[in-house]
Amino acid sequence: MLATSKQVLRTLAVFFLLGVLSARPAFSADIAKGQLVDREIQSKNFTQSKIGVSPVRRLAVYLPAGYDGSQKRYPVIYFLPSPFDNFRAIFDSMGAQAVLDRAIADGTIGKFLFVTVDMTTPLGSSWYVNSSATGNWEDFMVQELVPYVDANFRTLPTRDSRGIAGHFMGGYGAIRFGMKYPQIFGSVYALHPVGTGSGVKVLASLPNFELMEQAKTLDDVRKDGYSTIFTSIFQAHIPNPDKPPLYFDFPAHRVAGELVIDAKVMDRLRENFFLESLIGKYADNLKSLRGLKFDWARSDSNWDHVYSNHALTHKLNEYGIVHEAEEYNGTWGGEANWSAEGRVRTDLLPFFQEHLVF
Structure with missing residues (x-):
């Protein structure tokens, strides 16, 4: 009686496994392609x-x-x-x-x-x-x-x-x-x-403002990763079409090695940029x-x-x-x-x- 029960359980397990495998066509290589x-x-x-x-x-x-x-x-x-x-x-x-x-x-x-x-x-x-x-x-x-x-x-x-x-x-x-x-x-x-x-860091502490202020072309800011990203941010959110070659108002400057924030421009940047x-x-x-x-x-x-x-x-x-x-x-x-x-x-x-x- 015990052996017969085990045989039944094995048979059911096989049918269950076959059923699971046959129910998974979506995972095959033959799925319809867009x-x-x-x-x-x-x-x-x-x-x-x-x-x-x-x-x-x-x-x-x-x-x-x-x-x-x-x-x-x-x-x-x-x-x-x-x-x-x-x-x-x-x-x-x-x-x-x-x-x-x-x-x-x-x-x-x-x-x-x-x-x-x-x-x-x-x-x-x-x-x-x-x-x-x-x-x-x-x-x-x-x-x-x-x-x-x-x-x-x-x-x-x-x-x-x-x-x-x-x-x-x-x-x-x-x-x-x-x-x-x-x-x-x-x-x-x-x-x-x-x-x-x-974020954790002060917004204006990341880009290289000396590099950006000395830039003659867009290629010049590409020398620094953060400066490239922040130039794109500034061009988007504090643009100035009359200030070539980067065309934005600077929210900060380096003066004698110190970071000096332009509060009005920074306020514009924060209000326009951050979600x-x-x-x-x-x-x-x-x-x-x-x-x-x-x-x-x-x-x-x-x-x-x-x-x-x-x-x-x-x-x-x-x-x-x-x-x-x-x-x-x-x-x-x-x-x-x-x-x-x-x-x-x-x-x-x-x-x-x-x-x-x-």
Whole structure:
């Protein structure tokens, strides 16, 4: 009797295992594959740029499997990659297409369009704002890019079916667009955003002001990493088109080795740049979003990023803005996000499945 029971249990275990294996087609190599379409937009928003921003902006659009043979319309996720990477790098070297294909095949998310676009200046990040130095990046996004995608692809052209996401500086841009344009983007997810607020270090202590003040061309500031990044920040948020070659007002100077702050310019910078400075102004917009989430890596070697994201979620709570904020164990990085079990697949795409209208 005991032997017979064991045989029955073994048989049931075999059938169970076979059933589990047969129920996992989404993880095979035969999943339906989407396609990637490259396009260009000749923009009107960069003709007055002082630093040589090209008016030709390139984008890549992921279309899900079956798109060509259907008349169905789809929600859209706009993605702002880190400006340290080429805008196509997530597809060319990080495996993004396979991740999106797999997520759709296994039911993590319904079929959707995914758009990534070059939003960089010659120095890196545009910071996604209208600037008299670099051009009108907000206007490009909401007046040109989104209408172009809606006109040329079968989208569900409403804010309820349109999300925006980004990584690092792109995460900053995603939150900023959600703050200012909730009628365009109904859901927002930021992967490890920066520029969210004050960090541990004093803002003006990072760039090399002597180097920037002596610069004759943009190439001169490229000699120092922080100076390159902060020149892009200053060009975006405290621009001055009448001050070549860098085209911004200096928030600080070195005088006899001492850092002297220009309080009025610094105030302009903080009020225009930091996301936490904008919360009060755009609180009602943020409350109207269908979903808002951001995350950050606990082991980021730059503690400013960790500290400022802690502060951002606290301030959002003070204004009663519903959101999700998650600190995860590890370090940040594009390739880690786009791995088979990275945060795009495990967190970002399920978030949009919940908050977008399909």
